[in-house]
Structure formats: structure tokens, C-alpha cells
Amino acid sequence: MKMSKSLERWSPFILLAIILLLWQFVVMLFSIPDYIFPSPWQIAQQFVEFSGPLLEAAWKTFWVTMLGFALAIVVGVLLGFLVGSSRTAYAALYPLLVAFNAVPKAAVVPILVVWFGIGLGPGVLTAFLISFFPITVNIATGLATLEPELEDVLRVLGAHRWDVLVKVGLPRSMPYFYGSLKIAITLAFVGTVLAEMTAGDSGIGYLMQTAGSQQRMPLAFAGLVTIGAMAMAMYEFFSWIEKRTTGWAHRGSNAT
Amino acid sequence: MSGGPSAGPPQAGPHPLGGSTDVPGGRGAPSPRPFVDFDKVWLAYNEDLLAQGTFAVEDISLQLQEGEFIAIVGPSGCGKSTFMKLTTGLKMPSRGSIHIGGQPVTGPLKISGMAFQAPSLLPWRTTIDNVLLPLEIVEPYRSNFKSKRREYEAKARDLLKSVGLGGYEDKFPWQLSGGMQQRASICRALVHEPKMLLLDEPFGALDAFTREELWCTLRDLQAAQKFNVILVTHDLRESVFLADTVYVMSRSPGRIVVQRQIDLPRPRDLEITYTPAFTDIVHELRGHIGAIRKVGVAVPQ
Numbered sequence: 001m002k003m004s005k006s007l008e009r010w011s012p013f014i015l016l017a018i019i020l021l022l023w024q025f026v027v028m029l030f031s032i033p034d035y036i037f038p039s040p041w042q043i044a045q046q047f048v049e050f051s052g053p054l055l056e057a058a059w060k061t062f063w064v065t066m067l068g069f070a071l072a073i074v075v076g077v078l079l080g081f082l083v084g085s086s087r088t089a090y091a092a093l094y095p096l097l098v099a100f101n102a103v104p105k106a107a108v109v110p111i112l113v114v115w116f117g118i119g120l121g122p123g124v125l126t127a128f129l130i131s132f133f134p135i136t137v138n139i140a141t142g143l144a145t146l147e148p149e150l151e152d153v154l155r156v157l158g159a160h161r162w163d164v165l166v167k168v169g170l171p172r173s174m175p176y177f178y179g180s181l182k183i184a185i186t187l188a189f190v191g192t193v194l195a196e197m198t199a200g201d202s203g204i205g206y207l208m209q210t211a212g213s214q215q216r217m218p219l220a221f222a223g224l225v226t227i228g229a230m231a232m233a234m235y236e237f238f239s240w241i242e243k244r245t246t247g248w249a250h251r252g253s254n255a256t
Numbered sequence: 257m258s259g260g261p262s263a264g265p266p267q268a269g270p271h272p273l274g275g276s277t278d279v280p281g282g283r284g285a286p287s288p289r290p291f292v293d294f295d296k297v298w299l300a301y302n303e304d305l306l307a308q309g310t311f312a313v314e315d316i317s318l319q320l321q322e323g324e325f326i327a328i329v330g331p332s333g334c335g336k337s338t339f340m341k342l343t344t345g346l347k348m349p350s351r352g353s354i355h356i357g358g359q360p361v362t363g364p365l366k367i368s369g370m371a372f373q374a375p376s377l378l379p380w381r382t383t384i385d386n387v388l389l390p391l392e393i394v395e396p397y398r399s400n401f402k403s404k405r406r407e408y409e410a411k412a413r414d415l416l417k418s419v420g421l422g423g424y425e426d427k428f429p430w431q432l433s434g435g436m437q438q439r440a441s442i443c444r445a446l447v448h449e450p451k452m453l454l455l456d457e458p459f460g461a462l463d464a465f466t467r468e469e470l471w472c473t474l475r476d477l478q479a480a481q482k483f484n485v486i487l488v489t490h491d492l493r494e495s496v497f498l499a500d501t502v503y504v505m506s507r508s509p510g511r512i513v514v515q516r517q518i519d520l521p522r523p524r525d526l527e528i529t530y531t532p533a534f535t536d537i538v539h540e541l542r543g544h545i546g547a548i549r550k551v552g553v554a555v556p557q
Contacts, residue, residue: 147374147376149370149372149374149376149456150376152341152344152346152370152372153369153370153371153372153376153390153444153445154389154390154393155346155364156344156345156346156364156365156366156368156369156370157364157366157390157393157394157448158364158366158393158394158395159393163393167389167392167393168378171378171380172378174380246380248379248380248428248430249379249380
């Protein structure tokens with residue numbers, strides 16, 4: 001029992017180690033050149049050698065992503081509130097939102113570059129555009145799926161729409177909201193890197209693009225790993241907040 | 257559990273529509289002015305249905321005396337829930353008129369409390385906070401909720417204790433059993449001391465033993481506080497055990513086909529449900545429902 005518990009906790013690390021070992025082994029066995037497929041060891045060496053530039057690029061990417069993500073939270077929550085609380089707004093906005101979400105963001109970046117030039121603007125905006133949709137949908141779902149009986153109970157008491165939204169709707173949609181943050185933050189990183197690769201002058205995306213064009217595959221891979229690690233860390237951060245604030249919605253796993 | 261009148265007599269509260277309480281001699285012999293008065297009420301849910309002449313309920317006329325407990329039984333889809341919406345003022349009749357407490361119903365009636373088959377407690381609030389929710393919304397409690405919270409909380413705790421939920425006030429709903437959640441839901445409906453309690457199949461999802469326990473809880477609450485109850489149910493035994501008057505409704509269109517006075521003496525004990533007098537009434541009402549069914553089949557679709 002105790003054994004399997006600790007196995008469960010360490011399982012991601014064990015799996016990672018196995019994959020890395022296997023990867024290293026395959027690369028060495030077939031002696032694949034590093035400009036095609038670098039081994040973990042070579043990537044690790046790049047980390048040490050280029051730790052300065054990598055850190056700087058990671059920091060840049062991180063806060064561009066955070067800016068876009070913050071924007072996505074504000075806009076996403078407001079839109080979700082609007083769409084979830086009014087039938088008319090739902091009917092009017094939802095199809096447009098879906099259509100907008102289906103547009104490949106890679107196609108939008110060049111347009112943003114024309115409008116905002118090379119630099120911060122496109123990165124922040126792409127991160128925002130790619131990540132606000134799940135937040136909107138989840139807030140709207142939380143608000144729209146109120147039990148009609150409960151609404152009746154409150155309306156009889158003279159509750160206004162606003163009362164019902166604030167006392168019931170918003171708390172109810174919080175688990176959906178935090179769930180969507182976890183998804184949105186990983187998407188936001190994708191958006192930033194996308195913009196940096198097509199039209200950036202700094203950040204991990206730019207670094208990878210440059211490294212790739214110079215056939216320095218190990219460095220490009222180091223950039224990939226950096227992005228992955230950052231997204232994972234932020235995901236864990238938000239799921240920690242989620243557990244702390246909306247424990248009532250996850251009672252199955254940590255019931256008292 | 258038949259405990260004290262925890263939340264005080266209903267007329268003690270400052271009710272927005274409390275005017276009717278000062279009618280002298282309102283209880284006992286047939287009062288000149290009924291508390292709830294449905295006069296030939298018809299309801300179609302929207303304009304189209306009204307134009308087609310499709311009504312959810314038709315020609316409902318009934319009167320409730322102050323403190324009376326009535327039950328409405330009928331097959332599903334007979335407009336029982338519509339009846340509740342009319343009584344609480346959430347829906348306005350298409351034809352006819354409804355007077356409650358001597359005044360025409362023009363909007364949501366704050367003097368009523370509602371509970372449904374699903375307890376629909378808020379999972380992020382403790383039981384006590386769930387019960388207090390109405391006080392955060394309804395006037396006059398709303399405006400002084402913050403300053404008088406302590407007093408209201410004590411009252412709500414007494415109410416919870418009186419239905420056997422003492423010691424569970426600070427638990428979350430998911431930590432309670434189904435029957436306990438339903439008790440809490442009924443407390444939520446009663447916390448603002450309504451003059452009218454509307455219950456829509458409140459015990460439908462419970463097992464038979466828990467259901468009978470809750471019958472007694474409701475019986476005792478009503479005996480202590482003398483509020484009106486309108487109980488919508490499928491269960492004939494439930495309606496006969498609890499109500500003063502049982503109305504049988506027919507299926508679409510919803511009409512009241514039978515009104516049956518239940519003269520069994522109060523207080524009624526669960527044992528009474530096994531007496532011939534009781535089963536005779538249940539049987540008789542069952543006969544009416546059976547008759548409706550047959551007629552329903554005969555009507556060509």
C-alpha cells in the first residue's frame with residue numbers, strides 16, 4: 001500500500017529517466033549525428049555552455065507569456081461572464097468566438113507584425129489570442145449550468161440576476177475557471193514561442209529559430225526543453241492554487 | 257425531534273405581506289377570507305401556446321385557509337410544478353386571478369419558501385451557511401444581515417437542531433446523507449419564516465424509511481410553526497398522511513378533478529398508515545387516478 005503510494009509519486013521522474021536513458025542509448029547505438037538528433041547528454045552540455053543566453057531568453061519568453069496570459073484572464077473572464085449570463089449574448093457571441101478560435105494563430109502573427117512591428121506586441125497578443133478562449137468557455141459553462149430549481153428558490157426571495165450570479169454562479173464556475181487556467185497557460189506559451197519564431201528578436205522562440213538555421217540542433221532542443229519545463233511548472237502552480245481554493249469540487253481525492 | 261418551536265411563530269417576523277395575520281379568528285372554522293385563493297386560473301406558457309389554446313393548467317380553483325396543509329397528487333406531467341410557479345408568483349396566470357393574503361399576486365412572493373426533489377445545496381458552503389443563504393437575499397434580513405448575523409445564525413442552528421441536524425451545522429453538504437441534505441434544504445426554505453412552504457416532491461429521491469422519517473419531521477415543523485404547506489407529490493400515502501386536504505390533478509391539461517378532505521385526527525402517528533381508515537382513503541384516491549388514466553388513453557392522439 002505504502003509502496004504503491006510512493007511509486008505513484010515518483011512515477012513521472014522514473015518514466016522520464018527511462019526515456020532519457022533509452023534516448024541516449026538509441027542515439028549512441030546508431031551513432032546519429034547531433035545536427036539531426038542530439039542525445040540528452042549533448043543537450044545537457046548545451047545547457048551548461050549557454051546557460052546565460054538560455055536564461056535570458058527564457059525570462060523574456062516567460063514574462064511576455066505572463067502579460068498575454070493576464071490579458072487572457074481579464075478578457076476571458078469578462079467575455080465568459082457576458083456569454084454565460086445572457087442568452088442573447090450567448091447566441092450572438094458564441095459562433096463568432098468559435099470561428100475566431102478555429103483560425104490558426106500562425107496565420108495571425110504576420111498581421112500582428114504589420115500592426116505592431118517586431119518585438120513585444122505580437123508575442124503578448126498571440127499568447128492572449130490563443131489562450132483566452134478556454135477561459136471564456138469554462139466561465140460561461142459554469143454560469144449557464146445553474147440548476148433551475150435553485151434559481152427559482154432564490155428568485156422567489158426577490159433575488160436579482162446579479163445576486164444569483166454573485167452568490168451562486170461565480171463560485172460555481174470557479175473550478176471550471178481554474179481548470180481552464182491550467183490549459184490556457186500551456187497554450188499561452190505556445191502562442192509566445194510561435195510569435196517569437198516568426199517575428200521575434202528575442203526569447204526562446206527566436207533562439208530556437210536562430211539555432212535551427214545554424215544547424216545547431218542541440219541548442220534548439222535545449223530551447224524546447226526550457227519551454228516544456230516552464231509550461232509544466234506553471235501548470236503545476238495553477239493546479240496547486242486550484243486545489244487550495246476549490247477543494248470542495250475535488251472531494252473525491254482528498255476527502256476528509 | 258418533535259422539538260420546540262425553534263424559529264418562533266411565523267407571524268413574529270416582519271413580513272412584506274404579513275397583513276393577513278391580523279385577521280381575527282383566522283383559524284378554526286371556515287374563515288371568510290382564505291389565505292390562498294385561486295379563482296379559475298389558466299396558464300399557457302407563452303403567447304403561441306395561448307393562441308393555440310394549449311394550457312399547462314386549466315381552470316384551477318382552490319382555497320387554502322391560514323395554516324392549512326394541502327397536497328397535490330397526480331401523474332407526472334400534470335402541471336403540478338406549474339402550480340407551484342403560479343403560487344410563488346414566478347408565473348402569472350393567463351386567465352383568472354390568484355390572491356394570497358388578500359392581495360393579488362403580482363410578482364415573486366417573498367413569503368414563500370421552496371424545496372425540491374434535489375436538495376441543491378451549494379457545495380462550497382457549510383450546512384449552516386447554506387441555510388443562511390436566503391437571509392442574504394430577502395428583505396428585511398438582507399439589509400441588516402452583516403450586523404445581525406450572530407442572531408440569525410443562532411436561529412438557523414436552532415432550526416437545524418429541530419430537524420435532527422444538530423452537530424452537522426458546520427459540515428459540508430457532501431458530508432451529509434441524502435436524507436440529511438433534504439432536511440437542510442427544507443431548513444433553507446424555512447429560515448426566513450415564510451407563511452407558505454412549497455414542496456415539489458421533496459422526498460421522491462429518498463429510500464422508504466428515510467422518507468417516513470422526514471414525513472414526521474415535516475409534520476412536527478408544521479405543527480409547531482403553523483405555516484401553510486403546499487406539497488406536490490406522486491405518493492398517495494404521503495399526501496394522506498400529511499395533508500388536511502388532498503387535490504388530485506389530471507394529466508395535460510392539468511385540472512383538479514377531486515378535492516378530498518382528510519379527517520384523520522392530528523397529531524398523526526406513522527402507525528395510522530396501517531389502519532383501515534387510512535388505506536381506505538388511499539384506495540379511494542387511487543381509484544380517481546386510475547380513472548384519469550383510462551380517460552387519458554381514450555383520448556385520440
